[in-house]
Amino acid sequence: MLEVSGISKSFGGLQAVSEASLKVSEGSIVSLIGPNGAGKTTLFAIISGFLKADSGTVNLYGDALGGLKPFQVCQMGMVRTFQITQPFAKLSILENIMIGAYARIQNPEDAAQEAYKVAEHVGIRVPLESSAADLNVAGRKRLELARALATQPKILLLDEVMAGLNPTEVEEILKVIREIRNSGITIFLIEHVMQAVMSLSDYTYVLNNGRLIASGTPKQVAADPQVIEAYLGQGASKLNQNPAIDA
Amino acid sequence: MNFQKPSWMILGTLILVLLPWILFSEFLISFAVIVLYSATIGHSWNILGGYAGQFSFGSVLFFGTGAYTSSVLQMNFGINPWIGLIAGILMGALVGAFVGFLSFRFGLRGSYFALITLAFAEAFRIIANTVEFTGAGMGIYIPLDQHPLNFQFEGRTGFYYVILALFLIATAITLKLENSRFGSRLKAIRENEDAAEALGINTFRLKMQAIMISGGIGASGGTFYAQYYLYIDPSIAYGVDKSVEMLLVSIIGGMGTVMGPFIGSLVLHLINEISRHFINAPGLSLVVYGVILVLIIGFLPKGLTGAFQSQKKVKRA
Amino acid sequence: MFEPVILVTALINGLMFGAIYALVALGLTLIYGVLHIINFAHGALLMLAMYAVYFLFNLLGIDPYLALLLVIPSFFVLGYLLYRGIIGKLAHGQDQNILLITLGLSVIFENAALFFFKADTQTLNLDYAYEMIEIGPALVTLPKLISFGASIVIGLALWLLMAKTDLGKAIRAVAKERVGARLMGINVDHIFAVSYGIGIACLGAAACLLMPSFYVTPTIGHVFVIIAFTIVVLGGMGSFIGALVGGFIIGITESFGGLFLGESLGQIGIPLIFVLILLFRPTGLFGVKA
Numbered sequence: 001m002l003e004v005s006g007i008s009k010s011f012g013g014l015q016a017v018s019e020a021s022l023k024v025s026e027g028s029i030v031s032l033i034g035p036n037g038a039g040k041t042t043l044f045a046i047i048s049g050f051l052k053a054d055s056g057t058v059n060l061y062g063d064a065l066g067g068l069k070p071f072q073v074c075q076m077g078m079v080r081t082f083q084i085t086q087p088f089a090k091l092s093i094l095e096n097i098m099i100g101a102y103a104r105i106q107n108p109e110d111a112a113q114e115a116y117k118v119a120e121h122v123g124i125r126v127p128l129e130s131s132a133a134d135l136n137v138a139g140r141k142r143l144e145l146a147r148a149l150a151t152q153p154k155i156l157l158l159d160e161v162m163a164g165l166n167p168t169e170v171e172e173i174l175k176v177i178r179e180i181r182n183s184g185i186t187i188f189l190i191e192h193v194m195q196a197v198m199s200l201s202d203y204t205y206v207l208n209n210g211r212l213i214a215s216g217t218p219k220q221v222a223a224d225p226q227v228i229e230a231y232l233g234q235g236a237s238k239l240n241q242n243p244a245i246d247a
Numbered sequence: 248m249n250f251q252k253p254s255w256m257i258l259g260t261l262i263l264v265l266l267p268w269i270l271f272s273e274f275l276i277s278f279a280v281i282v283l284y285s286a287t288i289g290h291s292w293n294i295l296g297g298y299a300g301q302f303s304f305g306s307v308l309f310f311g312t313g314a315y316t317s318s319v320l321q322m323n324f325g326i327n328p329w330i331g332l333i334a335g336i337l338m339g340a341l342v343g344a345f346v347g348f349l350s351f352r353f354g355l356r357g358s359y360f361a362l363i364t365l366a367f368a369e370a371f372r373i374i375a376n377t378v379e380f381t382g383a384g385m386g387i388y389i390p391l392d393q394h395p396l397n398f399q400f401e402g403r404t405g406f407y408y409v410i411l412a413l414f415l416i417a418t419a420i421t422l423k424l425e426n427s428r429f430g431s432r433l434k435a436i437r438e439n440e441d442a443a444e445a446l447g448i449n450t451f452r453l454k455m456q457a458i459m460i461s462g463g464i465g466a467s468g469g470t471f472y473a474q475y476y477l478y479i480d481p482s483i484a485y486g487v488d489k490s491v492e493m494l495l496v497s498i499i500g501g502m503g504t505v506m507g508p509f510i511g512s513l514v515l516h517l518i519n520e521i522s523r524h525f526i527n528a529p530g531l532s533l534v535v536y537g538v539i540l541v542l543i544i545g546f547l548p549k550g551l552t553g554a555f556q557s558q559k560k561v562k563r564a
Numbered sequence: 565m566f567e568p569v570i571l572v573t574a575l576i577n578g579l580m581f582g583a584i585y586a587l588v589a590l591g592l593t594l595i596y597g598v599l600h601i602i603n604f605a606h607g608a609l610l611m612l613a614m615y616a617v618y619f620l621f622n623l624l625g626i627d628p629y630l631a632l633l634l635v636i637p638s639f640f641v642l643g644y645l646l647y648r649g650i651i652g653k654l655a656h657g658q659d660q661n662i663l664l665i666t667l668g669l670s671v672i673f674e675n676a677a678l679f680f681f682k683a684d685t686q687t688l689n690l691d692y693a694y695e696m697i698e699i700g701p702a703l704v705t706l707p708k709l710i711s712f713g714a715s716i717v718i719g720l721a722l723w724l725l726m727a728k729t730d731l732g733k734a735i736r737a738v739a740k741e742r743v744g745a746r747l748m749g750i751n752v753d754h755i756f757a758v759s760y761g762i763g764i765a766c767l768g769a770a771a772c773l774l775m776p777s778f779y780v781t782p783t784i785g786h787v788f789v790i791i792a793f794t795i796v797v798l799g800g801m802g803s804f805i806g807a808l809v810g811g812f813i814i815g816i817t818e819s820f821g822g823l824f825l826g827e828s829l830g831q832i833g834i835p836l837i838f839v840l841i842l843l844f845r846p847t848g849l850f851g852v853k854a
Binding site for chain 2: 660665790835
Binding site for chain 2: 048050069070071074075079080081082086087088089090091095098099100102103105106107108111147148151
């Protein structure tokens with residue numbers, strides 16, 4: 001349903017992304033991994049309309065997204081979260097999520113109802129009237145997720161949603177993400193936490209220095225010597241024949 | 248106490264409507280007129296700055312446009328000032344659209360937006376100072392002709408009810424904003440424009456709507472001013488002082504709140520009267536205003552209304 | 565249309581005022597470059613400095629050019645204290661707060677001046693104010709010439725300070741990388757205050773150079789705020805060269821604007837340039853893209 005083809009982007013002299021092509025099929029969970037600085041967030045930004053690619057196309061259900069502004073991309077059913085959470089700090093958690101809901105809903109009461117529903121699904125346990133600024137990291141990640149979900153997307157782009165979470169919190173979020181997928185939403189995520197990548201994804205793409213160097217099921221990718229070298233350095237693939245990596 | 252509950256609002260409105268009967272002196276009614284007038288133009292800044300987060304340092308642009316539109320129509324074309332009021336409001340919204348279009352299309356935010364509004368206001372002042380039909384540097388005198396149909400009244404009470412109406416309309420607009428989809432999305436833009444975009448908000452269109460509403464409200468204050476004082480000139484209509492007044496009352500009262508502009512205006516004009524009572528010299532009360540502004544930013548960033556509301560806040564981990 | 569004498573005079577006047585405007589803008593761009601704040605109090609502080617020069621002359625008989633020695637250091641101290649005591653403390657690091665606090669300060673200063681000095685226009689009555697010097701076909705007043713020379717000298721001194729001294733290096737380090745500078749043992753808060761102080765000291769200098777040819781009222785700051793901001797934006801925020809070049813451009817624009825469009829409309833050049841730069845090239849001529 002999401003087709004990215006030949007995307008390239010450079011900043012000044014630096015080639016951030018180079019000829020990246022990938023597919024995300026409907027109802028799947030696809031992950032994008034790679035070492036820091038590989039260009040993953042840049043690619044996300046391009047796909048969601050925050051950056052313009054130098055070349056290449058992005059298609060959602062066959063419709064080209066190139067040149068669309070982020071809000072239009074959201075209206076078409078693709079919404080992204082941010083690596084560094086961006087809560088509406090001075091507003092309540094409820095209002096934060098309602099703002100997401102307002103993407104589809106006009107009436108404040110209906111938006112509030114939707115917000116409560118979404119908050120529960122995502123597992124926000126603090127009272128929704130409290131300020132978003134009072135949330136801890138895990139709470140902010142959940143809020144980010146809830147807000148995006150409230151826009152009733154068809155595909156959700158999650159940028160390192162697990163970063164900064166402890167193992168228990170990671171488990172909880174994993175459950176939530178699986179439930180989201182089961183409710184019919186496609187998920188495309190950037191992730192560093194390998195446990196999440198391995199257990200969640202149906203398919204994985206690996207980005208290194210702006211290029212896609214491998215793709216396949218998580219198991220296949222983990223055994224790929226190029227991937228091992230990308231993470232651990234040259235020659236590392238020869239050192240360890242064990243396919244279960246912990247990055 | 249939450250003064251924004253409907254019961255308080257209704258009570259407040261009732262008191263304001265009956266005020267001229269309660270206050271016997273013309274002086275007190277004049278005071279009330281000034282307070283409501285400042286609050287009204289404060290609402291103009293508040294919608295764009297307090298709610299949408301676009302801090303304007305040139306909001307006098309709207310005020311002056313309203314004042315000149317109705318005055319020029321009246322003096323040069325003999326058009327009734329009530330119609331001039333409507334025309335002024337439309338022109339204010341138009342000027343807002345013009346400035347907004349240029350600023351937002353070119354992605355100006357934060358300090359850059361503040362600066363460009365300053366520049367536009369200055370440009371308009373220079374033009375008004377040069378052009379014949381605005382009376383150039385001499386300004387425009389509106390001849391005394393006290394008749395309600397002429398938007399002039401004997402005594403203050405007539406003017407009071409006009410500004411009360413304008414103030415109530417501006418307040419009602421803000422109130423509607425506060426609880427609506429439009430208002431929440433404006434606040435989203437204020438809090439984090441990129442995140443707002445990511446959530447499907449057409450930030451350009453919403454900011455344009457906010458600046459046009461701001462323009463219309465500011466212009467209504469301008470027309471009122473012209474009819475009340477029967478004189479405007481470029482430095483009154485487009486000078487920095489008004490811009491500062493418009494933002495001062497909102498910030499000190501509490502930006503992004505419904506009651507902020509009114510409370511800010513009340514406090515500032517009370518200070519003005521009190522300081523004038525002791526030392527009658529220009530500038531003193533504004534020194535106090537400036538000090539209060541600095542103190543509020545430093546210690547009470549939510550303004551005076553925020554100071555009351557924060558008592559209720561519950562902190563959660 | 566105009567005789568060469570008039571044109572050349574306008575050009576030279578433009579350059580002279582331009583040099584002084586550049587000095588004002590230098591302070592503003594330094595403050596922006598290091599502290600990343602837009603100092604809305606700039607115009608009001610210049611106004612205070614100009615009153616200081618006025619009173620030094622009228623009460624103590626000190627020539628404005630001699631007053632440079634007094635005004636520059638004292639306004640440095642004023643700036644330092646303002647930052648350390650008020651701006652730095654109350655802003656809580658937020659951009660929009662600093663905007664409003666410096667605006668608040670300008671309101672305080674302007675109205676305090678109004679209260680104490682009244683609204684009258686004040687000028688200096690210098691003996692040599694109208695001595696004319698010939699430059700080519702044009703006649704220029706002596707003060708303007710002295711001011712031009714002095715602003716070049718001061719500009720150079722400032723450049724030397726920033727480029728060659730340890731303090732200058734520290735300031736540039738902080739401007740580039742706050743956290744790193746702190747880790748190197750540089751007292752960042754102190755450097756911020758020093759930078760602000762230097763920026764205000766520039767205003768003190770500019771005031772001494774302006775007063776012989778100009779006038780002061782409590783609201784004179786408004787005029788200079790627009791001019792200074794236009795120059796800084798035109799030249800590029802944080803760029804010294806930009807402030808100098810921008811200053812000359814604006815000085816000449818103002819001069820020729822007045823010549824060709826008349827006194828009133830002639831002023832439109834500046835806000836017009838301001839708007840155009842903000843829209844089409846916000847980084848300015850020499851600015852670095854963020």
